[in-house]
Amino acid sequence: MKNYLFLITLVFLFFACASKNPRIVGSSTNPTEKSSDYNSVEDIKEYSENKKYGLSGKFPVKVGDMKVENQRKYLASLAGPNGEELEFHRRGSCCGYKSENAIFGTALVDVYEVKYNGLKEPVLVYISFYDSEKLYIPFGFTKRKL
Numbered sequence: 001m002k003n004y005l006f007l008i009t010l011v012f013l014f015f016a017c018a019s020k021n022p023r024i025v026g027s028s029t030n031p032t033e034k035s036s037d038y039n040s041v042e043d044i045k046e047y048s049e050n051k052k053y054g055l056s057g058k059f060p061v062k063v064g065d066m067k068v069e070n071q072r073k074y075l076a077s078l079a080g081p082n083g084e085e086l087e088f089h090r091r092g093s094c095c096g097y098k099s100e101n102a103i104f105g106t107a108l109v110d111v112y113e114v115k116y117n118g119l120k121e122p123v124l125v126y127i128s129f130y131d132s133e134k135l136y137i138p139f140g141f142t143k144r145k146l
């Protein structure tokens with residue numbers, strides 16, 4: 001019975017996230033964390049040429065290793081456009097995509113709300129830990145200086 005309910009939930013999430021404005025499913029009561037709470041990922045040096053990289057569920061950052069900590073380390077590697085420290089929290093999940101590393105072949109993307117001093121509205125950053133690829137700095141961010 002649990003597997004049946006899980007499958008129904010997964011199918012619902014997949015179709016709910018397929019729209020132009022993906023519905024974020026999950027809890028928005030996760031604690032707010034700061035970049036300084038984590039070590040950064042050292043090998044992120046280049047800016048993405050895709051202006052939607054990490055800023056859209058269709059182009060998530062893929063940090064791999066099935067570890068939530070990798071998502072936070074990635075965010076801790078970034079700063080605002082003038083080096084501002086980031087604050088972030090996980091809003092939920094959305095945007096299923098095909099992945100051999102996910103249960104039933106569909107991976108969900110975690111959505112983080114990111115803020116920094118001077119930012120008028122939070123930015124949503126989309127990250128998957130199911131798959132890995134070269135990491136880039138998204139449009140509007142810079143590399144955190146240590």
